[in-house]
Amino acid sequence: MTRDLTELADLAVKAARAAGELLLERRTGPLEVHTKSSATDVVSDADRAAEDTVRSTIAAARPDDAVLGEESGAHSGSSGLGWVVDPLDGTVNYLYGRADWAVSVAVEDAEQVLAAAVYVPPRGEMYQATRGGGAYRDGVRLTANDPREIGQAMLATGFSYDARRRGEQGRLIASVLPTVRDVRRAGSAAVDIVDVAAGLADAFYEDDLNHWDVAGANLVAQEAGAVVGVGTGRSGPPTQAVLVAGRTLYPQFADVLGFTGERLR
Numbered sequence: 001m002t003r004d005l006t007e008l009a010d011l012a013v014k015a016a017r018a019a020g021e022l023l024l025e026r027r028t029g030p031l032e033v034h035t036k037s038s039a040t041d042v043v044s045d046a047d048r049a050a051e052d053t054v055r056s057t058i059a060a061a062r063p064d065d066a067v068l069g070e071e072s073g074a075h076s077g078s079s080g081l082g083w084v085v086d087p088l089d090g091t092v093n094y095l096y097g098r099a100d101w102a103v104s105v106a107v108e109d110a111e112q113v114l115a116a117a118v119y120v121p122p123r124g125e126m127y128q129a130t131r132g133g134g135a136y137r138d139g140v141r142l143t144a145n146d147p148r149e150i151g152q153a154m155l156a157t158g159f160s161y162d163a164r165r166r167g168e169q170g171r172l173i174a175s176v177l178p179t180v181r182d183v184r185r186a187g188s189a190a191v192d193i194v195d196v197a198a199g200l201a202d203a204f205y206e207d208d209l210n211h212w213d214v215a216g217a218n219l220v221a222q223e224a225g226a227v228v229g230v231g232t233g234r235s236g237p238p239t240q241a242v243l244v245a246g247r248t249l250y251p252q253f254a255d256v257l258g259f260t261g262e263r264l265r
């Protein structure tokens, strides 16, 4: 089976678009909502239906690939490629009728993400990237903002569903606030990171993230010239922390955040 990166990206786009259209349609209807890790961590039947759509689109074209989806877990494959799916990143925004939410679909081998699509339906924007092939929004090549001084930088961030962690995360961001232009908490890590790729923010930092939140958007940011670092957060028991910023800005943020993560290649 092919490993052509453009074909993989096209499939990611097809699956993300199909799920996004379903989410747009269901947004106005009654939704069944359940809690997950905490009272504020929710999943709706729309999240699950969107994940089913992504899975069936991928399975129809590539039945031998593995899939890791936020809502239905890991399904193994035999091809050496695996898909990483967040069917709705920004569920709380979606439930409130806000605009920052996305469908994220990435495909990786044992080492790295190879191709990805991040669809932001309320904005009608499709972000896509292939490793080594650049990052695009609706066909237009993206370049992250750089150089930037940290004092002129807008930092996007997010907070955990775990109440104790949120306090720690808030203290860290408060300590950085006097150093930066401003801070934004939009409610979707995937949208935050593609915003860095497109120059709508200068940097992104969050800890307590899952692979599916960031797998697709991180490749889009890398291919837009940003540095992506993955490390361990300090807001509680070790979880994944991610810093994304342009080349000159990245070390400045790593310094003020005390972030020692490894830069993705």
Ligand code: IPD
Residues within 6 Å of the ligand: 086, 088, 089, 090, 091, 092, 157, 158, 159, 160, 161, 186, 187, 188, 189, 190, 206, 208, 209, 213
């Ligand atoms: C969440 C969003 C949010 C981030 C959380 C994520 P979900 O994903 O990306 O911005 O702060 O850490 O869990 O639950 O909406 O898929």
Ligand code: CA
Residues within 6 Å of the ligand: 086, 088, 089, 090, 212, 213
């Ligand atoms: Ca998510």
Ligand code: CA
Residues within 6 Å of the ligand: 047, 070, 086, 087, 088, 089, 090, 091
């Ligand atoms: Ca989600």
